[in-house]
Amino acid sequence: MATISASTTNSPNSPIITINAATTINKNLIPSNFPQWRAQFEALLIDYDLIDFVTGIQKCPAINALNSTASKAANSYWIRQDKLILHAILASTSTTITSFFLPTKHPMRLGQHLPIYMRANQERV
Numbered sequence: 408m409a410t411i412s413a414s415t416t417n418s419p420n421s422p423i424i425t426i427n428a429a430t431t432i433n434k435n436l437i438p439s440n441f442p443q444w445r446a447q448f449e450a451l452l453i454d455y456d457l458i459d460f461v462t463g464i465q466k467c468p469a470i471n472a473l474n475s476t477a478s479k480a481a482n483s484y485w486i487r488q489d490k491l492i493l494h495a496i497l498a499s500t501s502t503t504i505t506s507f508f509l510p511t512k513h514p515m516r517l518g519q520h521l522p523i524y525m526r527a528n529q530e531r532v
Contacts, residue, residue, distance in 0.1 A: 428499035
């Protein structure tokens with residue numbers, strides 16, 4: 408199971424959700440198992456109400472000078488949750504794939520580029 412340290416409401420008052428990819432995804436991502444890996448990871452993200460971070464629907468809140476305490480908390484929460492999702496995704500990939508995506512800073516970008524990368528590499532397998 409995933410290590411859960413939170414409720415699944417995406418607000419700065421909710422604890423952050425961490426995913427232990429080693430115990431929730433049964434195989435590291437390689438080009439030949441992309442459909443299975445994607446289905447597992449997508450189901451996990453939907454179950455923990457985190458899919459919007461990957462799809463881009465949940466955007467990083469800007470810091471508002473008029474309400475800086477609340478907006479800084481929301482911004483910090485989003486960044487921390489986003490990085491934990493990115494970590495879980497990268498931890499569940501093979502080293503060749505991980506190295507390809509190291510410059511990626513957000514799960515949303517991985518969500519956009521992984522299918523393209525996988526299609527190109529499946530043809531070589």
